[in-house]
Amino acid sequence: MNGEHSATTDERDEQTTDDTRTQTMTTDRSRLCRTFQTAPAAVPRENTAKYLDSGLSATGFQKPDWLVPDIEDGTAPDMKSEALDNVVDRLPDAEFVGEVWPRVEWSYEDERFRDRGREQIRTLVREVGEFVDGVVVPKVGRLDDVKRAERVVAEAEREYGYAEGSVGLSVIVESARAVSDLREISQWGGESRLHGLVFGPVDYTAELGGRELDGQPPTWDSLLWRLSNEASANGLVALGGPFDRLFGERAGVRFYNGEAYADQVEREAQVGLDGSWSLHPNQTAQANRVHMPSPSELAGDVQRIESFHEAKGDGTGAVVVDGQMVDEATYKNFVNTVETVTVIHEVAPEQTTTLYDEELLDRAFDLDL
Template sequence: MRSLLFAPAVRPDLVAKLPRSRPGAGVIDLEDGVPEGRKDAARAALAGQVAGLLERHPGFAVCVRVNAPPTASFAADVAALPAGLTAVVVPKVEDAQQLEQVARALAAAGHDGLGVVAGIETARGVLDVRALLGGPVTTAYFGAEDYVADLGGVRTKHSTEVLYARSRVALACRVAGIPCLDQVVVDIHDDDAFRADARQGRELGYTGKLCVHPRQVALADEAFLPSPEQLARARATLEAAAAAARDGQGVIVFDGAMVDEPMLVAARRLIAGADGPGN
């Protein structure tokens, strides 16, 4: 899942277009994208929207973002979830009790076993992130905008203010063995800014990115898929290492650089990511 593209449930025109840019998954949003006075209408339209997407685009991964567990809307959102979803996106997860609440609510609504994409986007959530990546959580994402607002900081273009939190979430996801999706870029017209932000996310260990506009999906794929040149170098490195091993050598020099086991692990991971499902 290199890209997660959002569309508000109150914009059926945008929901219907989710598959066009071929994101890893489309998310129908009941949270920030829906004004408080239209929550009931959004929930009422949800089943038809999901059914329409799956009928027209079989196999397309459809998710729904509900409101956070502490809110009054959470229970009604979960009760409105239709069949056929790939996962439910739960924002602002802060403690293990909320995850237990999510699991109970999903089971009561007939969605026991449905994957959960957990949003780590508050100061408390970032601080306790390692404890939040168990139970029903199958993927997590870092939400910079909400995190900075909760922290009382200042959001900047260069994201220095979220470097620690962003790194902490990526590290926790790696230890937990789950994919992690990087923060949004809200300037939908600045492709260079998206590329730079996605490249930094990739360098930090993220496996994909949240997208708020269809044009960002291709940019995310570009950032999180290795280039043909990178793949060729990784394969050549592994071949050189294999040949050296047959000759009884351990550490080798390939293309002017020393190659040891950590570099071989990275090469294998890069190839596996390019050859994985959906690629």
């Protein structure tokens, strides 16, 4: 939620345009997005910014890496303008430490939505450009439509005097056309201001005519794999879609549906998505945890790096740690774990100090990577 992105963007572009540089994964990690929490920017309550305020002031594991003030589907049609006002009003004074990415309106197939989206983007950049990390554009179509959205951001950025690339773009992949062009969009995106690919299962299922039979909606596993692959190939972040069965009920008691959500988040983490969509502080807390190294992962990798350094000091090339042969390639993975923890520690120290031993953190931060 500040103006450092142009440097980050440049860094990333350099790395992804040259196959021979150090792996882009490291860069993915430095752009932390374990949680993509949408908050309706206006709701019919006394304080219409209730959910926005709540997201901006969240603490501990409930603080999302990305807060997404939602001016699109989460906000009723007759409250769109109040939603935009709320965002403009709240961002300057918020003390939120993560990134802020408002979601605007858009549609590859309907110009009216694009016109509204353009106005929303222009207002956001003009009024609070220095307080947003980028905008989230939903319902994009083929590559041409994504480029069209990018031009809107670029124009607003230029018109209101921001450095090129300082306002990022993430898109929601929820049309058959966007999926058909996923490779092309991602490859173009690796050299543009595009940062995130977010899956939108509800619209996607409707567009394909998918059906929920026996209560099981399609899970689109192959699509998640491709999203993860294309994001990794091009230095982008890939994020899962929302899980909207927030609450279950049995024998008269209503309860937070924590098992089912964690299952979804774990499936997403397994195929390498960087983060998950959250609709609720509890979901944020769970997704933040699943998408960070466990204490034993961190402890193991710190120890392997220490042993590797020691062995290299001895002049030996190969090191065996806990029965695993460590070379430059595997070493890189251990480093990734520590770098991820380092980045999380910067934006959410209350999470790292809660999850890991102080001594372990000290050893991790003392490493010469």
